[in-house]
Amino acid sequence: EAQVTQNPRYLITVTGKKLTVTCSQNMNHEYMSWYRQDPGLGLRQIYYSMNVEVTDKGDVPEGYKVSRKEKRNFPLILESPSPNQTSLYFCASTTGVNTGELFFGEGSRLTVL
Amino acid sequence: DQQVKQNSPSLSVQEGRISILNCDYTNSMFDYFLWYKKYPAEGPTFLISISSIKDKNEDGRFTVFLNKSAKHLSLHIVPSQPGDSAVYFCAANRADSSYKLIFGSGTRLLVRP
Numbered sequence: 001e002a003q004v005t006q007n008p009r010y011l012i013t014v015t016g017k018k019l020t021v022t023c024s025q026n027m028n029h030e031y032m033s034w035y036r037q038d039p040g041l042g043l044r045q046i047y048y049s050m051n052v053e054v055t056d057k058g059d060v061p062e063g064y065k066v067s068r069k070e071k072r073n074f075p076l077i078l079e080s081p082s083p084n085q086t087s088l089y090f091c092a093s094t095t096g097v098n099t100g101e102l103f104f105g106e107g108s109r110l111t112v113l
Numbered sequence: 114d115q116q117v118k119q120n121s122p123s124l125s126v127q128e129g130r131i132s133i134l135n136c137d138y139t140n141s142m143f144d145y146f147l148w149y150k151k152y153p154a155e156g157p158t159f160l161i162s163i164s165s166i167k168d169k170n171e172d173g174r175f176t177v178f179l180n181k182s183a184k185h186l187s188l189h190i191v192p193s194q195p196g197d198s199a200v201y202f203c204a205a206n207r208a209d210s211s212y213k214l215i216f217g218s219g220t221r222l223l224v225r226p
Contacts, residue, residue, distance in 0.1 A: 004156070031212065042117075042202060042218040043157070050212065058213070090156055101147065102214065104156030 002027045006091050006105035013081055014113050021076045021108045023091030031094050032074040033058070033102070034066065036087040043090065049074055081112040116140045117205050119217035127225050132190040134220050136203030139184065143205040143215075148177060148188050151200045151219070160201070161188070193224045 004025045013019055025032065033048035035058075045058030049068040063085055065077040074093075078085060088109050092102040118137045126132045136146075144165040149157035163170040163177045163186065170177050176189045190197055203217040 033212070033214075035216075040122075040218050042115075042119075043204075043216040045213065048212050056212075092156075101159045101162065102157075104158070106154070106156050 002103070004091055004093055004103050004105035006089070006108045008108060009106065010109050012111045012113065015082055016080045019078050019081060019110075021078075021089055021091075021110070023074045023076065023105060024072050025074075025091075025093040025103070026072065027093060027095070027103065028071065029093035029095045029103070030071070032068065033092045034064070034074070034076045035090045035092065036060065037090065037107075038087050046076065046089075078110075081110075083112050086110060086112045115218070116143075117203055117215045117217040119201075119203055119220050121220050122218070123221040123223070125223045125225060126193050128195055129192045132188075132193045132197065132222055132224065134188040134190075134201050134203075134222065136186050136188075136217055137184060138186075138205050140205070140207075140215075141184065142207045142209075144208050145206050146177070146179060146186050147204045147206075147214075148175075149202040149204060149216075151202065157202060190222075193222075195224045195226050198222055198224050 007022045030051045034046040035043040037043050044060045047066040049055045091105040094102045147162040148160040150160045151157040161175050163179050179186045200219045200221050202219045206214045
């Protein structure tokens with residue numbers, strides 16, 4: 001089954017404790033991206049990757065890091081989480097970059113205390 | 114400044130009637146528009162799209178209309194069904210930077226039986 005898998009789905013952590021949210025897709029997509037969803041703000045892009053070893057900042061990259069060492073994986077790293085990073089995070093992938101028809105994971109709800 | 118706006122946070126319609134969800138955008142460079150549907154605890158899923166060279170695209174019960182001069186698009190669902198109850202996100206991108214998909218804040222649709 002074609003899918004984008006995120007882990008963990010739910011996480012409560014404390015300020016400053018490094019965490020990684022993993023994302024894996026099995027569709028051989030070149031393009032992957034991370035979004036966060038906050039009430040009243042919709043989905044905002046954090047980082048994206050056009051291919052292996054190619055990453056770039058989205059609209060809200062502060063406080064986040066990413067890496068793309070393999071085509072299928074695109075982890076999101078919070079080196080020192082803060083409460084304003086409490087949010088619902090979505091990983092997405094696509095091969096049809098020109099159209100924007102993204103496949104999304106189920107989301108990871110992160111709470112930073 | 115939000116480039117894609119969904120000014121109605123919620124909409125309630127009777128089963129069988131038409132649902133009309135609206136979206137406005139400010140960037141005249143956008144040339145591809147999409148609607149995504151999101152159920153609770155799931156990731157958004159692609160619903161329907163339209164290119165700026167068209168003014169209408171239809172897929173079953175779903176039709177998207179684009180008015181470029183007004184920078185406005187709308188999603189019509191006819192007839193509405195209870196299973197359509199979800200959050201709908203409008204999104205837009207530019208062909209020269211198609212990896213920068215910009216989302217609206219979403220409209221929660223409730224279809225009453």
